[in-house]
Amino acid sequence: MLNRSALLLRYKAPAVQWINDADPSPGGSPVTAEEVNHDRIVYLVSDEVSESPEEVRRWVKANWRNLFESELEAWYTVPSLWPKRTLKRFDEWFEVECHSMMIDTLGTPIVDDEAAE
Numbered sequence: 001m002l003n004r005s006a007l008l009l010r011y012k013a014p015a016v017q018w019i020n021d022a023d024p025s026p027g028g029s030p031v032t033a034e035e036v037n038h039d040r041i042v043y044l045v046s047d048e049v050s051e052s053p054e055e056v057r058r059w060v061k062a063n064w065r066n067l068f069e070s071e072l073e074a075w076y077t078v079p080s081l082w083p084k085r086t087l088k089r090f091d092e093w094f095e096v097e098c099h100s101m102m103i104d105t106l107g108t109p110i111v112d113d114e115a116a117e
Contacts, residue, residue: 002102005050007043009071011036015093022081050100064090
């Protein structure tokens with residue numbers, strides 16, 4: 001078991017709409033909420049964050065901008081395509097999930113792929 005919790009963002013309809021509207025190469029079929037939420041970024045946070053919904057919210061309020069920009073960059077790397085970022089918009093676009101149980105089933109060292117470069 002890892003001494004971390006997992007935080008994930010589930011995209012709501014306004015975020016999915018932005019993904020489709022901001023597409024710099026329109027013409028393909030629009031993505032759906034199901035497709036967007038199929039494979040999400042997992043953010044590892046301290047165990048203390050997952051102790052209560054109030055702790056999750058406190059952590060999100062302190063880190064929403066980094067989370068928001070990470071998610072936007074996963075779709076479009078050009079910041080000029082990004083919308084104005086506010087906590088209100090973050091709340092309108094994402095549902096926050098926090099999972100306190102993380103079990104490493106491999107038993108091998110966890111390696112940061114980017115640090116190894």
